[in-house]
Amino acid sequence: MPRPRTPLLNRERIVAAALRLVDEEGLAALSTRRLAGELSVSGPSLYNHFATKDELLDAVVDGVIGEVDLSMFTTGTPWPEALRDWARSYRAALAAHPHIVPVLAQGPGRRPNALRLADAVFGCLVEAGWPRGQATRIGALMRYFVTGSALASFAAGFPEDAGLYDAADYPHLGEAHRLAEHRAAVDEGAFETGLEALLDGLALRFERLEQAGHRGGQGDHQGSRTTNAGRAAGSTGS
Amino acid sequence: MPRPRTPLLNRERIVAAALRLVDEEGLAALSTRRLAGELSVSGPSLYNHFATKDELLDAVVDGVIGEVDLSMFTTGTPWPEALRDWARSYRAALAAHPHIVPVLAQGPGRRPNALRLADAVFGCLVEAGWPRGQATRIGALMRYFVTGSALASFAAGFPEDAGLYDAADYPHLGEAHRLAEHRAAVDEGAFETGLEALLDGLALRFERLEQAGHRGGQGDHQGSRTTNAGRAAGSTGS
DNA sequence: ACCTGAACACCGTTCAAGT
């Protein structure tokens, strides 16, 4: 019985080929038949490894999210810097795979690497002294900003050409807004400005929190010197 | 020649039927054949009014963007309040049509109503004294945050069920994160927290700007008392 | 000018059949 000769396919090889295909030719190129062809295999073979195409896409997305650097959350970096470094790493990972961003931005973040990511952010913020409910919200809003920026910046396709529409009706919008070259610069600037504004706004809240904490003694606010002991318990307070 | 009997179809009727179909049955239900059926017409008929399905989707999206309230930008409301009211109105419009958000978030914002929207925000900020380049970035980052939030909140589909994945590997994430009921509350909280943080962060920058302006005389910073005269000229400085 | 039926080149997915 020479049965255990190695299978032609496995999830890892399929995901890798799918990501390469999407990166090189866009999301529309990823059909089951085309992907199977890239793997020198017949279309339905893929269904031995993934139940549906959506499940395959989920795996591709999770692989990309796995590229996001999370090390800044465990090296004792102060939370604002950690959040900034992480947001930029997140954006860079999405910029490297622009065509998958629409799938990623939409999909519920319950794949393994998405959960690792959410967990790392949450842990860092709670460690720093943020209440658990706030930490949850901050993690979410940061992801929303990064993915929203990435969608508009990378996935939007190239504006076909200037002069596509009449400028007459938009008194404040100038020619520059329609130039593709400038669009990338605006997007990068918008991301950086938004990121810094967000961090400043959060820092302001953190100061108020610390002051309230010091005045009110131990309310529901966990001080920033709390040890690990309290936070690995399970509930998130959100 | 009884030619001018009114046509069965027109763009307006098609767009309205498409939006209704998407709202009621989701984006996947919007096929050309299905939509044509709703309009009691044959599939290819639609191509007499839209060159492609994408062009039709663009029109649907622009209709939704047209629902966003922009009146706060022309009533002399201070820019932070105007921006806050607008962001909430924007979010509400997307919440009313959750299934179209993925298309909207991705599509380049060069349809008429998207341009009207961008123009209104830009005009308000420049009027308030923001430099044109900054005004452009702020408009963009606000859109990114609103659409990013909306995508994750409304378009993400319902998390199938709790217990889909093992909790063991995510020490900080508790059961609450997996409950659909709590997800909506977290999303709303994340949006509001992010919006306020963003506005605070921008207000901080505006203060610094004003101070620099008063110190440095008239640099490239247009004072907040500038009249309309200067800004309808066309170029945006971005 | 606008609508139709037929057709083209695709899809995702199922399933019996092979090994």
Next chain:
DNA sequence: ACCTGAACACCGTTCAAGT
């Protein structure tokens, strides 16, 4: 256990033909 070919029920879009 894993791969195949054939098939099913769809797609978006084109096009000659009708009025």
